[in-house]
Amino acid sequence: MLILLALIIGFLYAASIYMFLRRSIMKLVLGIIFLSHATNLLLFVTGGLRSGAPAFTNADGTVDLSTISDPLPQALILTAIVIGLGITAFSLVLIYRFYKETGTVDLDELTESDKT
Amino acid sequence: MNSVILSTATRVLLPILLLFSVFILIRGHQEPGGGFVGGLIASMAFALYTIAHGVAHARQIFPLSPTVFIITGLSFALFSGLMGLFVGLPAFTGLWGAYEFPVLGPLSTPLLFDIGVYLVVFGASTSIIFTLKLKE
Amino acid sequence: MNAIVIAPIVFPLILGLITLSLWQNRRLQEIANLIGSFIFLLIGVLLLYQVLNEGILVTQAGNWAAPFGISIVADTFSSIMVLITVVMAFAIAIYSISSMRKSRHICDMTNKRQQFGYYPLLNIMYMGINGAFLTGDLFNMYVWFEVMLISSFILLSLDGTKLQLEGTFKYVTINLISSAFFLIGVGFLYGLTGTLNMADLAVKIHEVENQAMVTVVAMFFLICFGIKAAVFPLFFWLPASYHTPPISISAIFAGMLTKVGVYSLIRVFTLIFIGDIGYTHTLILWISGFTMFVGVLGAASQYDMRRILSFHIISQIGYMIMGLALYTPLAIAGAIFYIMHHIIVKANLFLVSGLVKRLGGSYDVRKVGGLVNTYPFLGVMFLIPALSLAGIPPLSGFWSKLFVVKAALDLHSYFIVFVALLVGLLTLYSMTKIWNEAFWKNDPGKCSSEKQIPGLFARQNVFMSVAIIMLATITLAIGFYPEPFFQVADRAATELMNPQNYINTVLGGVQ
Numbered sequence: 001m002l003i004l005l006a007l008i009i010g011f012l013y014a015a016s017i018y019m020f021l022r023r024s025i026m027k028l029v030l031g032i033i034f035l036s037h038a039t040n041l042l043l044f045v046t047g048g049l050r051s052g053a054p055a056f057t058n059a060d061g062t063v064d065l066s067t068i069s070d071p072l073p074q075a076l077i078l079t080a081i082v083i084g085l086g087i088t089a090f091s092l093v094l095i096y097r098f099y100k101e102t103g104t105v106d107l108d109e110l111t112e113s114d115k116t
Numbered sequence: 117m118n119s120v121i122l123s124t125a126t127r128v129l130l131p132i133l134l135l136f137s138v139f140i141l142i143r144g145h146q147e148p149g150g151g152f153v154g155g156l157i158a159s160m161a162f163a164l165y166t167i168a169h170g171v172a173h174a175r176q177i178f179p180l181s182p183t184v185f186i187i188t189g190l191s192f193a194l195f196s197g198l199m200g201l202f203v204g205l206p207a208f209t210g211l212w213g214a215y216e217f218p219v220l221g222p223l224s225t226p227l228l229f230d231i232g233v234y235l236v237v238f239g240a241s242t243s244i245i246f247t248l249k250l251k252e
Numbered sequence: 253m254n255a256i257v258i259a260p261i262v263f264p265l266i267l268g269l270i271t272l273s274l275w276q277n278r279r280l281q282e283i284a285n286l287i288g289s290f291i292f293l294l295i296g297v298l299l300l301y302q303v304l305n306e307g308i309l310v311t312q313a314g315n316w317a318a319p320f321g322i323s324i325v326a327d328t329f330s331s332i333m334v335l336i337t338v339v340m341a342f343a344i345a346i347y348s349i350s351s352m353r354k355s356r357h358i359c360d361m362t363n364k365r366q367q368f369g370y371y372p373l374l375n376i377m378y379m380g381i382n383g384a385f386l387t388g389d390l391f392n393m394y395v396w397f398e399v400m401l402i403s404s405f406i407l408l409s410l411d412g413t414k415l416q417l418e419g420t421f422k423y424v425t426i427n428l429i430s431s432a433f434f435l436i437g438v439g440f441l442y443g444l445t446g447t448l449n450m451a452d453l454a455v456k457i458h459e460v461e462n463q464a465m466v467t468v469v470a471m472f473f474l475i476c477f478g479i480k481a482a483v484f485p486l487f488f489w490l491p492a493s494y495h496t497p498p499i500s501i502s503a504i505f506a507g508m509l510t511k512v513g514v515y516s517l518i519r520v521f522t523l524i525f526i527g528d529i530g531y532t533h534t535l536i537l538w539i540s541g542f543t544m545f546v547g548v549l550g551a552a553s554q555y556d557m558r559r560i561l562s563f564h565i566i567s568q569i570g571y572m573i574m575g576l577a578l579y580t581p582l583a584i585a586g587a588i589f590y591i592m593h594h595i596i597v598k599a600n601l602f603l604v605s606g607l608v609k610r611l612g613g614s615y616d617v618r619k620v621g622g623l624v625n626t627y628p629f630l631g632v633m634f635l636i637p638a639l640s641l642a643g644i645p646p647l648s649g650f651w652s653k654l655f656v657v658k659a660a661l662d663l664h665s666y667f668i669v670f671v672a673l674l675v676g677l678l679t680l681y682s683m684t685k686i687w688n689e690a691f692w693k694n695d696p697g698k699c700s701s702e703k704q705i706p707g708l709f710a711r712q713n714v715f716m717s718v719a720i721i722m723l724a725t726i727t728l729a730i731g732f733y734p735e736p737f738f739q740v741a742d743r744a745a746t747e748l749m750n751p752q753n754y755i756n757t758v759l760g761g762v763q
Contacts, residue, residue, distance in 0.1 A: 035429065035432045039436055040435075042436060043435060046440070076391055079391075079395060080394075083395070083398045090402065090424070091428075094417065094424065097412060097417055098418070101417055102417075112414065113493065113495075114492050
């Protein structure tokens with residue numbers, strides 16, 4: 001499972017960097033989405049991969065650490081996902097406005113703000 | 117969109133979905149659910165209505181501006197966080213009332229916070245839907 | 253209890269809500285924001301006063317004990333940063349009253365912006381900034397960064413012009429990548445140590461067996477905060493975006509946002525990643541040298557006032573990072589002093605350039621001229637921050653450069669001293685360019701000859717001038733009376749260099 005997740009995370013990072021290097025703005029945003037998903041999965045792995053038991057203490061207050069995974073990274077991911085959702089929505093609207101304003105989605109034409 | 121089936125169904129679905137969203141909100145106290153999901157379901161009800169009848173109609177049955185919901189929700193959430201300060205505990209401390217209500221359970225700051233989240237999510241999503249739908 | 257510790261975070265949210273609910277009425281919104289900003293200022297002063305008297309203040313959010321809950325910590329360094337934020341918030345609140353009005357001479361200052369929530373967003377951004385300064389938890393810092401970023405995204409793109417959208421796009425993309433680096437760093441750090449509380453991390457990080465991995469994680473944080481702070485290879489987004497929004501937004505961005513990155517760098521590299529100083533801090537020293545030099549060279553090639561100033565932000569960041577890299581008490585104190593001086597001066601220069609645009613007709617220094625004849629007082633108001641930025645004694649920039657350079661001389665790092673002094677000279681060249689072009693040479697255009705342009709203290713400009721004079725006064729105060737400012741900075745540096753006190757207060761301070 002760990003190896004599978006590692007491969008997926010690596011693949012997502014590779015895909016996101018590939019998308020960053022494309023010229024279309026839409027693909028750039030897809031790249032950002034992949035990047036945040038890859039990062040979320042990476043956070044998920046840090047909590048340990050043990051399945052089958054919820055992260056509760058036993059009735060007598062003891063904790064069996066061999067059966068449960070750390071719930072904190074999952075809470076962190078939840079926060080990161082919601083933030084990512086907001087940012088993705090914002091960038092999509094930004095693209096839409098940008099397209100309406102300029103009629104282009106080509107990254108190579110974003111040179112206006114860098115001209116002296 | 118002009119579909120008789122959709123517009124008739126929406127009339128029935130709207131109150132049911134709103135009720136369901138409140139159910140999810142209260143259920144979220146101990147079980148899966150909560151303000152975020154509840155708010156999304158409530159805004160989906162209005163999204164459906166907007167798709168069936170158009171923005172103008174939806175605004176008619178939706179008398180308040182979505183911003184009002186966002187402001188109220190944020191104030192609720194903020195107030196629930198500051199409650200702790202009033203009783204001499206650090207801010208954001210969860211407080212529970214002594215009396216158990218039949219459905220709600222004890223009144224508490226987490227519940228107040230959840231209602232705040234519900235209102236913010238509802239307000240924000242409906243305002244997004246209205247804006248995007250107007251653009252069409 | 254320490255309610256004052258969370259007040260700088262909660263109060264801007266309240267103010268944001270008030271201004272949001274008044275968004276139909278521009279006049280009321282302005283008044284509410286001005287009064288609110290004044291209270292905000294008092295809160296900041298009170299926080300620093302309490303911290304100076306009582307030492308580090310901690311509150312554990314939600315009453316969860318320290319390493320498990322989120323600690324909110326105000327030490328001297330964070331309180332200084334909060335105080336500067338509220339001073340800037342107050343200055344911007346005053347300035348906006350005039351600058352956000354429709355003026356006959358400036359068409360880009362439409363009041364459409366205000367209806368879209370200029371004031372509420374500004375206040376939410378202050379909440380994010382103060383949250384980042386006061387939090388004692390790394391993941392919480394990420395959340396505050398995002399609060400700050402999302403509001404800054406919208407502020408940048410509010411007017412929706414082509415240039416603004418383009419600038420925003422670059423800013424958004426690079427900041428999202430930086431956030432991803434932050435999260436990766438947080439993930440690895442949690443995997444290594446099992447904690448995210450910064451005080452707890454400072455203890456546990458030394459127990460990690462794989463110290464090489466810790467350095468790798470340190471690099472993630474260096475890249476992430478480096479992007480936010482606009483250091484050498486990662487700065488290109490800044491001159492591409494900071495000159496696009498309305499000037500009051502540019503000013504607050506130029507003053508505050510990059511400094512949040514510098515703050516985080518200083519915080520993390522004095523508290524957590526101090527295991528391999530020989531590697532990390534030497535790297536930071538190299539970065540600082542390049543940052544200073546490349547920034548100032550970039551400025552030399554520009555003619556738009558805002559772009560010249562944007563490049564100078566980068567070169568000035570170099571000095572602050574240099575203070576961190578030298579890692580002696582004097583150097584850190586110098587860096588903190590530099591931040592105090594820089595935020596005030598840089599924001600003020602942007603505010604002045606807004607007034608130059610309004611009175612002279614353009615941001616392009618080639619197109620305006622003769623301002624010293626028509627507005628001699630504006631000339632003085634420009635010269636104070638400009639000469640201070642270049643480091644001319646006895647203004648505030650001189651002292652801040654002096655402390656950093658003195659610290660480098662103590663360590664016999666003569667090369668970086670050479671770079672720092674050379675950059676100071678080139679900064680003076682840049683400022684002279686603006687002065688010569690915009691103020692000294694004859695007016696090339698027809699702007700001023702056509703009709704009577706209202707003066708500095710005319711009704712529609714008076715609040716802009718008041719804000720500029722206020723900040724210039726602070727610059728002069730720091731310049732002529734640096735002793736108390738340096739003492740506070742020195743105290744902050746002492747706390748940073750001896751983190752044991754911070755750690756004990758946070759971890760042991762469960763109420």
